[in-house]
Amino acid sequence: MHPALHKAIILAGGKGSRLQAEARNRPKCLTPIAGKPVLQWQLEWCARWGLHDVTLYIAQMGDQVREFVEIHRNLWTNLKFRFFEEPFPAGTAGGLALDDQRPREAFVLIYGDVIFNIHLPRLFHFHLEKKADATLVVHPNDHPFDSDVLEMDEEGWITKVFPKPHDPSSLPRRNLVNAALYVLTPAVYPFIPVGVPSDFGRDILPHLVSRLRVAGYNTIEYIKDMGTPERLHQVEADVQSGVLEKATYSVFRPAVFLDRDGTINPEKGFLTRWQDFELLPSTAEAVRHLNRRHWPVVVVTNQSGLARNLLSREELRLIHNRMDVLLGERGAWIDDLLYCPHHPDAGYPEENRDLKIPCSCRKPAPGMILQAAERHQLNLLASWMIGDSRRDIDAGRAAGCSTIGVRTGVGCRDAVWPPDIFCNTLAEAVSFLCDDRYWHHVEALAKNLSGCKGILIFGHPASGKSTLAGALHHVLKKRGLPVMRLWLDFWIAPIRNRPQDVSGRLGIARLLEDLHLLLEGKAVKIFPYMSASREASEESIEIQAPPHTFWIVEGVAAGHPALQDLAESQGWRRLKCHTTPEIRNRRIQEFYTWKGLSALEIQKILNDRLPFEEATLDMWCPDSVELWTEAYGNNPAETAQN
DSSP states (O other), rough: OOOOEEEEEEEEEOOOGGGGGTTTTGGGGEETTTEEHHHHHHHHHHHHHHHHHEEEBTTBBHHHHHHHHTTEEEOOGEEEEEEEEEEEEOOOHHHHOOTTTSSSSSEEEEEEEEOOOOOOHHHHHHHHTTTTTTTEEEEEOSOOSSEEEEOOTSBBBBEEEOOSSTTTTTOOOOOOEEEEEEEEEGGGGGGGGGSSSOOIIIIIIHHHTTOOOEEEEESSEEEEEEOOOHHHHHHHHHHTTTHHSSSSSSSSSSSEESBTTTTTTOOOSOOOOOOOOOTTTTHHHHHHHHHHHHHEEEEEEEEETTTTTOOHHHHHHHHHHHHHHHHHHTTTSSSSEEEEEOOOOOOOOTTOOOOOSSSSTTSSSHHHHHHHHHTTBBGGGGOEEESHHHHHHHHHHTTTOOEEEEETTTTTTSSSSOEEESSHHHHHHHHHHHHHHHHHHHHHHHHTTTOOOOOEEEEESSSSSHHHHHHHHHHHHHHHHHHHEGGGGOOOOOOGGSSSSSSHHHHHHHHHHHHHHHHTOEEEEEEEEEEETTTTOOOOOOEEOOOEEEEEEGGGGSSSSHHHHHHHHHTTTEEEEEEOOOHHHHHHHHHHHEEEEEHHHHIIIIIIIHHOOOHHHHHOTTTTTTEEEEEESOTTTTTOOO
């Protein structure tokens, strides 16, 4: 640890009155979490990061704290302890004014009811880089309504503190709360009154932020208070499940990146007033489900309305605060939000010229995703980008993430490269990501592919081929394997000159030519079929596989005998997907509705074309190949988790 930071003060005098039976007449800091008192977890953290001088502020029942430390002193041989007994309950700040041996340099202040796994060198580096008088660890939580919430500017300085309780008639406030872990300097001492109880959140910080340089260290690492029975039980579950150990910047973690307009809230063009912001149905429940699974949730959104001078940064801040409020009311939160204010097209009289510039952050560029990954130590190969447009999907792919397209908003109708997975809504996408049973089967399949060069996935329309291919691609990619996923739908003939026979519709002749070239390591340029328009794309894409790649080739066309023979000659596994007729019919209805077909047109396809195609496929496909039957409740991407 930095030589200028070796002191810690732990506020160990709290009684834990809200814990009721769990308190059992002991200080709150001695409440056991997975067999160890909170204080022991905190002291182990101090010892790990070189905070050698530890002062414990004690009050009532302080003798129990002294006794605990004396009995277990051999656990922390590199720590030196001092006890300061407050003459009266002095609150979270008052003890510092009474302690005549308080630190004369930077120190860490820890509340006695928090469990955390903060990477202290990163925190202290941030503190030094900001040249702050005080740095507060801050984060969103699932109960902002009964927490002290903060306002922080884009430079990381805390500008306002709103102690609980909050005025419901006020402007929307960000879900950013004081996490009860600080790096402080002696500059704060003059602002703490002597001889009276005082609380940092209620009494000191609201005045401090206007007089000193108070920074906010916004982290996605684990830090949670255990001051109520419900939170105590949650923290204990997190410790026992390994969440505490993994939720730190010492570990690269996967995240879920979300687009905003059309994914979280309805697409309304340029949203310029916070009063007009609303969530799409089940969005809060979906985000809350990710929160409870401990997936960091990061919003990355293009906001060129700033460059167009359609709204101010203050109005944008209020819009995002409103999003925080609506999510927070349902126990959900966003871990971080990045926005791009730029737009490349200049020349309009009303524009903000400073923001009308090319940039690396505007999607489809991956800049915001890469910035978030660096800020929070994220594993992009194991992460997901969820959005409703081509720019979201292309940004996710460019960053190395797997992608999910949703059919809300613009519905990814403009995507040339399709998303890895398609879902109707954000809620369905989250349900898919959290379907442990499905992912268990995919992981098992991936493990059994060892020594294999590829896999051919085929079956009837809407039988789960693309979902399986996308999931398998994600599992193999995050293991660091070179993987090429090939959508055979790219070769489907456009609707305007489509042959009547099934092979012609699927473009089998051209597909086989191109596939042989790809297997020889050559590049192939095609104008892929666009499902939404039912036409070929006006722009081409180039496909080329790196050496030693694992092939995932999927589509209805994969059932053709020539493709089956090719797979066998290449040593690929062959897998035929199967699901129930009810699920298939529902998916087909949803798919063609997304394409813009009328109910009458969809019914004609169901009655006439699909039975003919399916009969042809059944004739093509051998009965002896492996079957992949969807092994989860009803559907991995159709049941929201509430």
